[in-house]
Amino acid sequence: MxxxxxxxxxxxxxxxxxxxxxxxxxxxxxxxxxxxxxxxxxxxxxxxxxxxxxxxxxxxxxxxxxFPGFFDPHVHARTPGQGYKETIATCTAAAAAGGFTGIVAMPNTNPVVDSTSVFGALLETARQGAVIGIGFTACITKGMKGAELTEMAALKDLGAVAFTDDGLPVTDAHIFRMACRYQQLVGSVLMLHEEEHALSGGGAMNEGAVSAALGISGQPNIAESTLIARDGAIALYEDARIHVQHISASESLDAVREARGRGTKITAEASPHHLCLTDEKCRSLDTNCKMNPPLRTEKDRQALIAAVLDGTIDCIATDHAPHSRDEKALPFEEAPFGSTGLETSFAACYTELVLGHGLELGRLVELLGSGAELIDLQPAKLIAGxxxxxxxxxxxxxxxxxxxxxVSKSANSAFAGLxxxxxxxxxxxxxxxxxxxxxxxxxxxxxxxx
Ligand SMILES: [Zn+2]
Ligand SMILES: [Zn+2]
CATH class of the missing domain: 2.30.40.10 (Urease, subunit C, domain 1)
Incomplete structure (x- = not known):
């Protein structure tokens, strides 16, 4: 809804x-x-x-x-509980400033959106303050603790557009398998933040030459790709529908292609910051360039652009993640992950993909709208009626x-100054x-x- x-x-x-x-x-x-x-x-x-x-x-x-209004299936609106970062009103206004007429909010709020009472209150807040359309996801697991599934059917009945523990992976393979079975029953897609914690190990940036030079612990590409491979296999076994969020690594694209090739119902998104920026931006220790998954290498970025061009990537999603100036003023290792993205999404993609890599303008507009299809909506259309x-x-x-x-309440844009x-x-x-x-x-x- x-x-x-x-x-x-x-x-x-x-x-x-x-x-x-x-x-x-x-x-x-x-x-x-x-x-x-x-x-x-x-x-x-x-x-x-x-x-x-x-x-x-x-x-x-x-x-x-x-253009038809854009649709972003991956936004952190910070409601409830984190109004100092963003509110429904400021988030939807920032989205409108970026040309969006529909967005989907993630449930890793305070409290997290894992119950019908929290979900119902959220809908009421949005009916008052949202200047564009907004849909809400609910958690896959209670408290995002990865141990027990939420009441997915009841949340779906109330209007949950998808299920996700975004910010965290569903680590336990059995719990993920059960989530796939419920996905089959309730229909709404599972949106997945794919990160094998045993491999990412609390890394603050991409593992590579830049992290080595800075002496900062890094996350290897395989932290992302191996969990996509596992979840693709489980989803295929249960015939469930999954969507991979914010793909950053070239190996992950191979994992998506392989899963799709075997018949898995799998879609994937890419974020403007991963398409336009690399971990070289982290050399300055600008915490606005710290996000999860991290900015990767130029090789990964080029692989991601190729995946947009060849159709491996189904839609562009910002992962708009506002944080206060105080939070982002911390040292790089301690600052929270995330960059805002709604206001720069079109311009960044137009500059880099259309002007820089020959993507058709019409195709970019399509990719900025097709996120709606993840939640079984028709993208906006320029048609009478x-x-x-x-x-x-x-x-x-x-x-x-x-x-x-x-327009966002927060200023932590990885594109600031560009x-x-x-x-x-x-x-x-x-x-x-x-x-x-x-x-x-x-x-x-x-x-x-x-
Ligand atoms: Zn995430
Ligand atoms: Zn996110």
């Missing part, structure tokens, strides 16, 4: 915008009319020239692109991450203005035409 606050909608006519949506077979200059929260018309530019614009906000879309979940992007605009601050290209300037969620860039060239008010 996806929930959002009931916000007032704005009726909008966007003229002459380059609309791109592979799923809708769309790639060309269009006029987009949004009325009562839905896409009322979407026609080649000029088709609505005689439309009565009284009462509409008219936007000159020249030079802008229009669909909810108006869309964003406008200035692909030519270059910007320095963090120069204007962040120049990216492509800026989301407007996001509509079910026809409500969820984000509007301050520098939107086109005056945007409800007074009418311009």
């Amino acid at each position: 996806i929930v959002r606050a009931a916000l007032p909608t704005t009726d909008v006519l966007i003229r002459g915008v380059h609309a791109v949506d592979v799923r809708a077979g769309l790639d060309g200059l269009s006029d987009v009319l949004v009325v009562d929260g839905k896409i009322a018309e979407l026609v080649p530019t000029g088709g609505l020239d005689s439309y009565d614009t009284g009462g509409l906000t008219v936007i000159d879309g020249a030079g802008l692109h229009c 669909e909810p108006a979940d869309l964003c406008l992007v200035d692909l030519g605009r270059r910007w320095i991450v963090g120069e204007d601050g962040y 120049e990216l290209q492509g800026k989301v300037v407007l996001t509509l969620s079910h026809g409500a203005v969820a984000h509007r860039d301050a520098a939107l060239d086109h005056p945007f008010d409800t007074a009418g035409t311009r």
